Amino acid sequence: MTANSERLPEGGRIDRTKPLRATVDGIEILGYRGDTVASAMLANGIRTVAPSLYRSRPRGILGAGNEEPNALVRVERRGSSPMLPATTVELTEGLPVHTLSGIGALEPNSEAKDLDTRFAHTDVLVVGGGPTGLAAALAASEGDARVLLLDDQPELGGALLRGTDAELLDWAGGAAELLRARPEVTVVSRCTAFGYYDENYLLAVERGETLDRQRLWKIRAHHVVLATGANERPIVFAGNDLPGVMLADATRAYVNRYAALPGSEAVIATTNDTAYEAALDLAAAGVSVRAIVDSRAEPPEDLAAMACQAGIEVLADCVVAEATGTDSVAAVRIVRFEQPRRTVRTIRADLLAVSGGWSPDVGLFSQSGGKLRWNETLAAFLPEHSRQRQHIAGAARGRYGFARCVADGRFAGVSAAESCGYPAPDSPLRPGISERATRVETEQRPVWIVPAETGKPAEWREHFVDLQRDATVADIARACGAGMRSPEHIKRYTTIGTGSDQGRTSGLTAVGVLAWLRGMGSPGALGTTSFRAPAVPVSFELLAGRDTGKLLDPVRTTPIHPAHRELGAEFENVGQWKRPWYYAREGEGMHEAVLRECAAARTGVAMMDASTLGKIDLIGPDAGEFLNRLYTNGFKKLAIGSARYGVMCGCDGMVFDDGVVLRLSENHYTLTTTTGGAAGVLDWFEEWLQTEWIELDVWATSVTEQWSTVAVVGPRSREVIGAIAPELAVSNAEFPFMTVRETVLGNGIPARIVRVSFSGELAYEVNVANWHGLAAWREIERAGAGFGITPYGTETMHVLRAEKGFPIVGQDTDGTVTPIDLGMDWIVSKRKDFIGKRSLSRPDTARADRKQLVGLLPDEHGTLIPEGSQLIGEHTPVTPEVAPVPMLGHVTSSYHSAALGRTFALALLRSGRERIGQTVRTPVGDRLVSATVTEPIFYDKEGARRDG
Amino acid sequence: MAHTLPEHPAKLWRNPEPKRSYDVVIIGGGGHGLATAYYLASEHGIRNIAVLEKGWLAGGNMARNTTIIRSNYLWDESAAIYEHALKLWERWPDELDYDFLFSQRGVLNLAHSLQDVRDSVRRVSANKLNGVDAEWVDPDEVAKICPILNTSHDTRYPVLGATWQPRAGIAKHDHVAWALARRCDQLGVDLVQNCEVTGFLKDGDRVVGVQTERGPIRAGRVGMAAAGYSSVLAEAAGFRLPVQSHPLQALVSELLEPVHPTVVMSNHVHVYVSQAHKGELVLGAGIDAYNSYTQRGSVHTIEHQMAAAIELFPIFASAHVLRTWGGIVDVCPDASPIIGPSPLEGLFVNCGWGTGGFKATPGVGSVFAHTIAMGKAHPLAEPYGLERFTTGALIDEHGAAGVAH
Numbered sequence A: 001m002t003a004n005s006e007r008l009p010e011g012g013r014i015d016r017t018k019p020l021r022a023t024v025d026g027i028e029i030l031g032y033r034g035d036t037v038a039s040a041m042l043a044n045g046i047r048t049v050a051p052s053l054y055r056s057r058p059r060g061i062l063g064a065g066n067e068e069p070n071a072l073v074r075v076e077r078r079g080s081s082p083m084l085p086a087t088t089v090e091l092t093e094g095l096p097v098h099t100l101s102g103i104g105a106l107e108p109n110s111e112a113k114d115l116d117t118r119f120a121h122t123d124v125l126v127v128g129g130g131p132t133g134l135a136a137a138l139a140a141s142e143g144d145a146r147v148l149l150l151d152d153q154p155e156l157g158g159a160l161l162r163g164t165d166a167e168l169l170d171w172a173g174g175a176a177e178l179l180r181a182r183p184e185v186t187v188v189s190r191c192t193a194f195g196y197y198d199e200n201y202l203l204a205v206e207r208g209e210t211l212d213r214q215r216l217w218k219i220r221a222h223h224v225v226l227a228t229g230a231n232e233r234p235i236v237f238a239g240n241d242l243p244g245v246m247l248a249d250a251t252r253a254y255v256n257r258y259a260a261l262p263g264s265e266a267v268i269a270t271t272n273d274t275a276y277e278a279a280l281d282l283a284a285a286g287v288s289v290r291a292i293v294d295s296r297a298e299p300p301e302d303l304a305a306m307a308c309q310a311g312i313e314v315l316a317d318c319v320v321a322e323a324t325g326t327d328s329v330a331a332v333r334i335v336r337f338e339q340p341r342r343t344v345r346t347i348r349a350d351l352l353a354v355s356g357g358w359s360p361d362v363g364l365f366s367q368s369g370g371k372l373r374w375n376e377t378l379a380a381f382l383p384e385h386s387r388q389r390q391h392i393a394g395a396a397r398g399r400y401g402f403a404r405c406v407a408d409g410r411f412a413g414v415s416a417a418e419s420c421g422y423p424a425p426d427s428p429l430r431p432g433i434s435e436r437a438t439r440v441e442t443e444q445r446p447v448w449i450v451p452a453e454t455g456k457p458a459e460w461r462e463h464f465v466d467l468q469r470d471a472t473v474a475d476i477a478r479a480c481g482a483g484m485r486s487p488e489h490i491k492r493y494t495t496i497g498t499g500s501d502q503g504r505t506s507g508l509t510a511v512g513v514l515a516w517l518r519g520m521g522s523p524g525a526l527g528t529t530s531f532r533a534p535a536v537p538v539s540f541e542l543l544a545g546r547d548t549g550k551l552l553d554p555v556r557t558t559p560i561h562p563a564h565r566e567l568g569a570e571f572e573n574v575g576q577w578k579r580p581w582y583y584a585r586e587g588e589g590m591h592e593a594v595l596r597e598c599a600a601a602r603t604g605v606a607m608m609d610a611s612t613l614g615k616i617d618l619i620g621p622d623a624g625e626f627l628n629r630l631y632t633n634g635f636k637k638l639a640i641g642s643a644r645y646g647v648m649c650g651c652d653g654m655v656f657d658d659g660v661v662l663r664l665s666e667n668h669y670t671l672t673t674t675t676g677g678a679a680g681v682l683d684w685f686e687e688w689l690q691t692e693w694i695e696l697d698v699w700a701t702s703v704t705e706q707w708s709t710v711a712v713v714g715p716r717s718r719e720v721i722g723a724i725a726p727e728l729a730v731s732n733a734e735f736p737f738m739t740v741r742e743t744v745l746g747n748g749i750p751a752r753i754v755r756v757s758f759s760g761e762l763a764y765e766v767n768v769a770n771w772h773g774l775a776a777w778r779e780i781e782r783a784g785a786g787f788g789i790t791p792y793g794t795e796t797m798h799v800l801r802a803e804k805g806f807p808i809v810g811q812d813t814d815g816t817v818t819p820i821d822l823g824m825d826w827i828v829s830k831r832k833d834f835i836g837k838r839s840l841s842r843p844d845t846a847r848a849d850r851k852q853l854v855g856l857l858p859d860e861h862g863t864l865i866p867e868g869s870q871l872i873g874e875h876t877p878v879t880p881e882v883a884p885v886p887m888l889g890h891v892t893s894s895y896h897s898a899a900l901g902r903t904f905a906l907a908l909l910r911s912g913r914e915r916i917g918q919t920v921r922t923p924v925g926d927r928l929v930s931a932t933v934t935e936p937i938f939y940d941k942e943g944a945r946r947d948g
Numbered sequence B: 001m002a003h004t005l006p007e008h009p010a011k012l013w014r015n016p017e018p019k020r021s022y023d024v025v026i027i028g029g030g031g032h033g034l035a036t037a038y039y040l041a042s043e044h045g046i047r048n049i050a051v052l053e054k055g056w057l058a059g060g061n062m063a064r065n066t067t068i069i070r071s072n073y074l075w076d077e078s079a080a081i082y083e084h085a086l087k088l089w090e091r092w093p094d095e096l097d098y099d100f101l102f103s104q105r106g107v108l109n110l111a112h113s114l115q116d117v118r119d120s121v122r123r124v125s126a127n128k129l130n131g132v133d134a135e136w137v138d139p140d141e142v143a144k145i146c147p148i149l150n151t152s153h154d155t156r157y158p159v160l161g162a163t164w165q166p167r168a169g170i171a172k173h174d175h176v177a178w179a180l181a182r183r184c185d186q187l188g189v190d191l192v193q194n195c196e197v198t199g200f201l202k203d204g205d206r207v208v209g210v211q212t213e214r215g216p217i218r219a220g221r222v223g224m225a226a227a228g229y230s231s232v233l234a235e236a237a238g239f240r241l242p243v244q245s246h247p248l249q250a251l252v253s254e255l256l257e258p259v260h261p262t263v264v265m266s267n268h269v270h271v272y273v274s275q276a277h278k279g280e281l282v283l284g285a286g287i288d289a290y291n292s293y294t295q296r297g298s299v300h301t302i303e304h305q306m307a308a309a310i311e312l313f314p315i316f317a318s319a320h321v322l323r324t325w326g327g328i329v330d331v332c333p334d335a336s337p338i339i340g341p342s343p344l345e346g347l348f349v350n351c352g353w354g355t356g357g358f359k360a361t362p363g364v365g366s367v368f369a370h371t372i373a374m375g376k377a378h379p380l381a382e383p384y385g386l387e388r389f390t391t392g393a394l395i396d397e398h399g400a401a402g403v404a405h
């Protein structure tokens, strides 16, 4: 290999003023802007890529686009990528690539890329910037419809770029210019649509010139025009995987577009007209074209004449039976179409350009729900029926040739614009259409496979169908022999079509071979395997976009958050919220901090940010009725200015959420939910309001973020409240438990203060508008300073409520617990109906031996039973090796208590209430810990502390 | 060079025409239908069996699942049936004489919140007492088991630990189906493809056969194993099932050199991943929330899944999604299956396995076959009867185990 040794002296669409250097497997290659890695490799004389995956056979470059199965590379450093086809990677300065044998490798610390997402709404989306797509976009935009045109190449023109017809290329250039000048048209190059979902929602990936910049387009279009072109098919014969065997159209791309020579002596094998162009273009580039092997008995006269003129022999009614050579093609053996045993000729060649016909690129069409139908004349599956507002046009529906593509594209564009309500003025395009462009193709004679001279198909291990997966006719024959009939089975048995090339060169070929093996004539009746998104591989990071790292899920903090940070809080994730878990002082761990915080709340005064609790405003004349149906207890008759604790069940009668409901006026209630349950509860309300009880006049609004709440807790809390709210009468008589007061704090902040308690102590919750949250916190801190007011976090809150036996929904319940299991019979109305009521009377839900909430006191006062531990009977042997050990329940909450001077726990225990006083055991590490079952209340059983 | 897959047998199944009558007809040629036929034929001596499949054999969820096998479920009833299945998995490669790449590489279920930790400890504690191998592992141990997992404290939802079941793992789903199909075929079972059941032949309240697109077929007993389409079939039979069908999606990457030694599931960050034998990463997440019978889902589900995957495995960032697909999963209100008699005599139901029935395949086969052969629920199936939706004896695995699949 020598640098640029196989580069044609002139021509091509590369920019010779911009030379580039890159490395392939550490070897430097030279190229130009406009090259792909593959074209630069060929121009530098590299025709062999990494050996094949399973059989280590030498492989070369087969294609020139995303159909490439062999030439896979890994890109390092910026733009790092584990596996890409070299035929789609643009050559850039210094690019380091390594060839791969069908298996990629991830780089541990790859550099971050610039990745973004963009949303687009458009009247018409045109996918594909070849002649069809350009014509469609031009027509659609003539009447000012908004048009978005995507094309996956750096340059518009599609298949034209592979040719040399200046007239047509000029037309494309002109069309592109016209489009770019139209204000309502957006043209995006290097952009590949890969997913087509319902309601004309498409996803596309736009690449920068370098691989480290990519953009994900999310497009919603009123009408879509698919102008995705067609893919050339290979032919299966012995040795068809040798380096030097290429798709005919790819050879054209290399000589015409990249000015790179893929070989020096060529044979062309074809079933149709298109490869004649490849033959002529190769010859014009100086390749010695030895023969065109045409499966058809009578190749079209005009083409044969042109070949003859170029000095190329045409072997009609012939096919290639074998490519031979050790490391690459050295010779091509040709046989009669119907007589595979009769060798007609063996020709020396280092390039075998193959055209097995064309398959419309119907991947996106199929993804969109469109149906396909086999067309015998074109030997292809064609789009038959669209399921979305869409046209598929040009080669993508088997309309070949420039003139027909343009006409078809134009028709699609006009219809698309009209379907969006835009006029499509009748100004037919007048490209100077050359003769070649209007030529109508003659029929092809499809060849899926050229059988070997000898043996059975099950032995043809050199007839390759999927080059990336190293799968052959032998594999398909074996699958068939095993009893498989469906292409989906064949695909899975052989892995054909599952490679990173999405089976572009193998999927349909496999179906063709299967049809041949089953003697079916054509693959029509077999159908294809499903086309699935993405049409081209897309990186995880692109789909993830910016929603990674800290942005994986939004972090929610309350307005008081800065104060928590100043106080050195440790935070706990609760749903999306960051909540202070505990506030450790110098020298304290969590244990010490929590004991101190608990003691403050029980003996002095403490404060907590309770703003994260979900809050929902319910307004309307039926608000009370609605609440009555949702909660197990009644709210219709709740006095204005009062508060009441409530529990909600699911339809199954199991506790779903809880909170406190306040009645502010006749038609206005406001309620709290658990922090994690807020969104779910609002959804629940809306579901009932919108789908079941549409007659109720109620509006539910989330006000979680509108209010900040500070809980002030402890025997001295009344004094603190009195200090911050001078206008408020705070005596027990004037502001009793479970009532609400609206007031203005001394610092001028309006506040809603509620007397509720989740700790059993005298306590208040001060609610202020969100933007006053921090000021209110500071005011309370200031007023409480003299009483040693102590901020506390969620852990202390949990301990305090557990000492009182208040369950936490989601911790002490798990969706299998009724309010009665929690010992809350008192809250379950016998009179009114509510969601879940009927379920509570089901035989299993009404059983007496259900798991019930109880307390546990470990026999050793200092032993903390891990939360989650399973409980067993006092005398139950622990021999799980022999048989499952019967379990009675589990520990839901477990703490050290400052007030009790010992550990304690809450548990759900089978027939728990009956077992009070008994002993249960639980495995902790290697030993069994015993505990006594108690009532689930450990502190202030009489409730004497509530009023201070 | 990559691992080559074991070669498949040269003979898998015949493609018989359906007969006019069978002793037992199984509707649905997925893993469950095939395993049931296998046990009916091999353990209950019933040979005159047909498995009727509307499409290609095992082309439903059996061909679409992410192949995670584990038995570390919370409730006793679940642990019993999944552990029964896992023990059978351990025997199957020999018993079925087929290397379907059963790999006990272990599964980590990650905990990211304090409540996750409580739930995990609870499950491990229950597993141990139920004789299921399980451990709670801290973040350092997690990092040792799966070094590419991001266990740093500086993430949105740091890994606080995990449950670890060493005997869990993966298998190659298609190959499992073919192993079963081959055995069924050898035992004389007719596997009939492209044969959709469209209705039931009834004699009063008794089912005596099925109506199919290829004509009526009489049957002594009929077993339903139609996964996502169970509710449709039940409706045709004249009763309703408490089952909702949802799309569930999965995806694979290109083939990659081995980086991921085990199976990792995170319910909180919401993704689960393994690396298959050939080298592709296999990922899944939660169901699409809406009801559907079409085997496709919404792309935003995939986008979230990718973000979650990169969060847990930064090294996956540059990997490519090669293929996405969807199956239709049948979900019960308590996220547990239904196995047992139906309201109609002679018709038996197995459904509701939702997002997690692949791992149960051998267990379902043995238990459902017993149920059909004996005419009443196998002891392991008893808790899973339809009555539980009336009595309220639900086996609620979503709240508790928290983790699907």
Ligand SMILES: Cc1cc2nc3c(=O)[nH]c(=O)nc-3n(C[C@H](O)[C@H](O)[C@H](O)COP(=O)(O)OP(=O)(O)OC[C@H]3O[C@@H](n4cnc5c(N)ncnc54)[C@H](O)[C@@H]3O)c2cc1C
Pocket: B027, B028, B029, B030, B031, B032, B033, B052, B053, B054, B055, B057, B058, B059, B060, B061, B062, B063, B064, B065, B066, B067, B068, B069, B195, B196, B197, B198, B225, B226, B227, B228, B229, B233, B248, B249, B250, B284, B325, B326, B327, B328, B329, B353, B354, B355, B356, B357, B358, B359, B360, B405
């Ligand atoms: C994306 C995805 C990932 C999953 N991941 C896992 C996992 O990691 N671990 C796990 O344990 N489980 C997983 N599952 C669940 C698992 O796949 C299913 O629970 C299980 O496969 C269901 O049993 P089956 O194999 O019999 O179902 P299927 O394979 O769906 O079989 C049902 C069959 O019935 C046929 N049928 C339906 N109606 C009719 C009719 N009227 N007439 C004839 N035939 C009919 C269908 O065509 C189908 O072939 C996953 C599922 C999906 C979709």
